Amino acid sequence: MNTKDRKHREMQEREAIILECARPMFIEGGYNGLNMDRLTSMLEYSKGTIYNHFSCKEEIIITLAIQTLEKRLAMFEKASLFQGTSRERIAAIGTAAELFVKLYPDHFRVEQTIRLDSIWDKTSEERRQVMSNCERRCIGIVSGVVRDGIASGDLNLNDSATPEEIVFGLWSLSFGGYSIISTSNSLQELGISEPFQMLRHNYSRFLDGIQWKPLSSEVDYDAVFERVSEEVFGNELQQITT
């Protein structure tokens, strides 16, 4: 069955083409900006063909989200392998999160749109699973490093908190921070000119608050950020600077 393979491959290639065309349309104007008629006219496929790949608009959007979520997961996995203290490894994942946002600045918009516009309910159970899994695994990676920190003695929560609580804190801080950076203009008014660096410092303050050793007074975590950027994500970084 050689034909079957070929068809399958053609199917995937076409799917990629559709998504490639849909992404800038979505970025441009959000949910309503992604126009199925315009998408049709820009591609050399008819409407029916596109609807053979994606049963509705929402399926396209969730697939756009999955594409980038998978990249983030890969970056998190790479970062968690960084050689260093547990807190340096958390910083490495923070670096991954920041570079991810800079590489795919539109991702937040896609993800939040899915959560908000009753899009979630219209998507297939299968794709929802994929997306949830990505999120879960990202959380799992952070969770693992927190546990490593406890195991190594760098972090001592003495029953005042669970590891999950700390993960929730880091997650809130980064999700909120990146959301504010990418959708609010109040930051400039606040006089914050380097929001990404500020966010990193706020991470450090939170981790100092739970006494995760070594504290930010002992180690220059800005330098760790630079090191991880270069050593672990050198390739990805070129895409930003060029």
Next chain:
Amino acid sequence: MNTKDRKHREMQEREAIILECARPMFIEGGYNGLNMDRLTSMLEYSKGTIYNHFSCKEEIIITLAIQTLEKRLAMFEKASLFQGTSRERIAAIGTAAELFVKLYPDHFRVEQTIRLDSIWDKTSEERRQVMSNCERRCIGIVSGVVRDGIASGDLNLNDSATPEEIVFGLWSLSFGGYSIISTSNSLQELGISEPFQMLRHNYSRFLDGIQWKPLSSEVDYDAVFERVSEEVFGNELQQITT
């Protein structure tokens, strides 16, 4: 000119009725759930009349946001007057933020929708100003308490941070936290059963990280939360429990 006053009053009353009907529709189905035809048929006014009040759907949505943002501002102002140490006053504002989310659980959805769906651009400059002002003043209140903390000696940033940076941190933490709480189901999977309390604890960890005295090891800020809830927001609280 008595008639003019009456007309103006009628205008405002009708505006309130329209919004009252539009809000549950928006909560139910987001931007697309708010259906102008259905809104028309549910009210005793015709389409044209509604469009005399709001020039487009987006104007209705931003007005919904302004309604609740003004409530939040009032709560922040009330909280900032709490008698206590500077850090207790920050905790009081945190309490206000939490109670606000519980009182108006749909607010986040409205606000985020405005930021995302290219709705912002379609709204009137006037209403945008009102909304920005609300946000600015809320930030200003927090900012003021941080400065008070510095002035009183409870907080010493020794040039390692600006007050605005701390505001940004608290803002990220709360915005991210409440967003995650209200739109993600991963928290349950993480085994976090009392997310609001966890978020408060994460606040405390952040403030401990910058050594804002008295530290959470010295004062029971959960108790402060309870006190503020009762003493300052007793009235509002009844709406939740009943």
Next chain:
DNA sequence: ATCCTATTATGACGGATCGTCATTTAATGT
């Protein structure tokens, strides 16, 4: 009380967009 004018209300309609489906076209196997 009546008429005139300015303001407001109405809802049918044009235009845009989503998703479907009967029909046409192409590909595969004998």
Next chain:
DNA sequence: ACATTAAATGACGATCCGTCATAATAGGAT
């Protein structure tokens, strides 16, 4: 060359936003 299966097409129905010509109403003058 032909039959059968699979895939592509785009016209169409349905829905929804915002407009505008027309109708209704209110205010004020005589």
